[in-house]
Amino acid sequence: MLIGEYTHTLDAKKRLSLPSKFRKEIGKKVVVTHGLDSCLFVYTLKEWEKVAEKLTELPLGQADSRGFNRFMLAGAVETEVDSIGRILIPEYLKGFAHLKGKVAVIGVHDRIEIWNDKAWGEYKKRIEKQADVLAEKLGEIGVL
Amino acid sequence: MLIGEYTHTLDAKKRLSLPSKFRKEIGKKVVVTHGLDSCLFVYTLKEWEKVAEKLTELPLGQADSRGFNRFMLAGAVETEVDSIGRILIPEYLKGFAHLKGKVAVIGVHDRIEIWNDKAWGEYKKRIEKQADVLAEKLGEIGVL
DNA sequence: AGAGGTCTCCCACTTCTTCCCACCTGTCTA
DNA sequence: TAGACAGGTGGGAAGAAGTGGGAGACCTCT
Numbered sequence: 001m002l003i004g005e006y007t008h009t010l011d012a013k014k015r016l017s018l019p020s021k022f023r024k025e026i027g028k029k030v031v032v033t034h035g036l037d038s039c040l041f042v043y044t045l046k047e048w049e050k051v052a053e054k055l056t057e058l059p060l061g062q063a064d065s066r067g068f069n070r071f072m073l074a075g076a077v078e079t080e081v082d083s084i085g086r087i088l089i090p091e092y093l094k095g096f097a098h099l100k101g102k103v104a105v106i107g108v109h110d111r112i113e114i115w116n117d118k119a120w121g122e123y124k125k126r127i128e129k130q131a132d133v134l135a136e137k138l139g140e141i142g143v144l
Numbered sequence: 145m146l147i148g149e150y151t152h153t154l155d156a157k158k159r160l161s162l163p164s165k166f167r168k169e170i171g172k173k174v175v176v177t178h179g180l181d182s183c184l185f186v187y188t189l190k191e192w193e194k195v196a197e198k199l200t201e202l203p204l205g206q207a208d209s210r211g212f213n214r215f216m217l218a219g220a221v222e223t224e225v226d227s228i229g230r231i232l233i234p235e236y237l238k239g240f241a242h243l244k245g246k247v248a249v250i251g252v253h254d255r256i257e258i259w260n261d262k263a264w265g266e267y268k269k270r271i272e273k274q275a276d277v278l279a280e281k282l283g284e285i286g287v288l
Numbered sequence: 289a290g291a292g293g294t295c296t297c298c299c300a301c302t303t304c305t306t307c308c309c310a311c312c313t314g315t316c317t318a
Numbered sequence: 319t320a321g322a323c324a325g326g327t328g329g330g331a332a333g334a335a336g337t338g339g340g341a342g343a344c345c346t347c348t
Contacts, residue, residue: 001196003175003220005236009337013295017336021222036210082297084335106218109200113218127215128178128240134212135180153327157305161326226307228326295344305334312327318320 001025002107007117010103014094015086018042019105022112023085032093033076035113037123040089040097042112048076089114145169146251151261154247158238159230162186163249166256167229176237177220179257181267184233184241186256192220233258 035041058065104120179185202209246261
């Protein structure tokens, strides 16, 4: 299970260390793609296949599902994890998520997300403020 | 069953002893995550899996369920209980719950809660006052 | 064809984590 | 009351993880 929050740095060569806790789970190849809320999604090959399948099930006739498909699929890169657990972030994805220097790497169960550190900080603040609203929802789905 | 209230210290290395009474119940791995009212929740792996499963069923398309997922999952850490019953509290969770030095560890049936000692003291006072008020009301209607 | 730039693989350094051991304190028992 | 034991706290050392840099190969552009 991929959970937790880590701060790593994207170096001059666009390399990014993945947290050592994730290494065993992810294997040696991952798929990086455009995420939602201006972050990147990183999937294991296995998870990616599931996602891709779901995407292709979307009705091709609708313009916006075509768009979403292209957004997710065309933006995806299969990349190897190097010997010490780093991946390469292509320029266009780096630009998309405004990555530079400090970067937040977060585990969200079945995928990893990569955020600009500041953006993540602000996003988190927003979410934490809504904690009581969230709590109600938690109650609704029977978590708490 | 996890019950009782204990005061322990979070040391310089972010280690926290769990009460020895809890040791048998919790096993050797636990999940620590954001709680409500600025405290942390500690779940056993078993309990946590139930929570995580429910969370992943939420639709990816909706912004608030994404936020919700990130809050709970990215905010969580799977951590090992060391040979003498201590766990590690990551920096961001330590910050979230304002933990430093003295810390209240509270058993709440199926999870453990970790509070800033002062915050817990004040919270408890509030609750106790409400208990008095409640008791009075109960008295008025002839229950006590 | 040569030069410049980029990508990749490998190595080294530094910092943080993790494991282990020792001490202290409070409690229970003899 | 004294000793022993268990639980809680703290610190040191070995190891791992994260970061950065260099050399060589490959590609491209002139």
